Amino acid sequence: MAERSQPSPTPSEGHVIAAEVRAIDLFKLAASAGCTVEELAAQLSLGQEHATQAGQISHPSNDVTFSSAPLFPLTDEPGIHTAVLSLAARPGLLDSANVPKCLIKMGPQTLLGHVLTQLRSGGIRRVVLVLGRHGGAIRESVTALPVAAHLEIVFVDVGADYEEGFARSLLAAAPRVGNEPFLLCASDHIFDAALVNEMRSSLREGWSEEMTATVLVERRDATDLAKLPNTAVFVDFDDTSKRVMSIGKSAHGTACHGLEAGLYACTGAVFSSLASLLCKSQYFTLAQAMQQLSFEGKLGVVLTEDRVWFALETSAQLEETIEDTLHGALFPWQVSIVRASE
Secondary structure, X not given: OOOOOOOOOOHHHOXXXXXXXXXXXXXXXXXXXXXOHHHHHHHOOOOXXXXXXXXXXXXXXXXXXXXXXXXXXXXXXXXXXXXXXXOOOOOOOOOOOOOOHHHOEEOOEEHHHHHXXXXXXXXXXXXXXXXXXXXXXHHHHHHOOHHHHHOEEEEEEOOOOOOOOHHHHHHHHHHHHOOOOEEEEOOOEEXXXXXXXXXXXXXXXXXXXXXXXXXXXXXXXXXXXXXXXXXXXXXXXXXXXXXXXXXXXXXXXXXXXXXXXXXXXXXXXXXXXXXXXXXXXXXXXHHHHHHHHHHOOOEEEEEOXXXXXXXXXOHHHHHHHHHXXXXXXXXXXXXXXXXXXX
């Protein structure tokens, strides 16, 4: 679970205003507290009744007053507030007969728990979850998550025997989304909340009315792309207009290359693109639907700009991520000290 500094109320309400944020070394904090990093991480992932703490950095001899702020404050910021995730994809490398990948434990909670927590921290209020195999177990796990009390979660069950693929399963979410824009998030990707927040507004800031979707992309050299696993989706884009020229399993030689990071901001045009592919074939991919939008000049790019995100599609990626998050990396368990403004 990610615990992030949140905007503080005004001083008239008895709270401090954040003027500076500093990262804490979890190794040193754990040593000072006389516990392990794993135990510290578990305590930082307490239930919904707990709050983040904001306070002043003060001289050790002075008293320091901390004030509570909501862990997931309500936001009236404009932008997208609904996310769609599908767990009805065909079984992958990390899925087992008894435990789907989304329910693998990473520290004190599941992979899906981390995904949903980061979406909520980034401003998402409503999540449409498409369920397939293990639907009952996933529903039970999700409703027990602390973050579930801070989200409106809509379950769409396509059945335990569903085998038609990830992209087609997204069409089951269309009636629950309606005409509003939405974020389409890979269920095995964890994002810095700042990336989620930027994607929420990516369709309304700096784009023409013709833009119907944006994709989060990590800029990579062509030589780096060749080293990635076969699950990777590549993006060629124009660096001036930030429009996608091509998206798929191979780069096509334009000046700018990138790796699709598993997060899209979408309008209903994405569902229309998926539906048009269904008319031609029973199996198709999300990249094919997005490729249709790129051919029309309607798919834009948002760059990660070195902000953190994780993809967990292989055993090596899972092991590396668990090691990083439990042994010193700031993300997804991120702790901050906030100093009051003068």
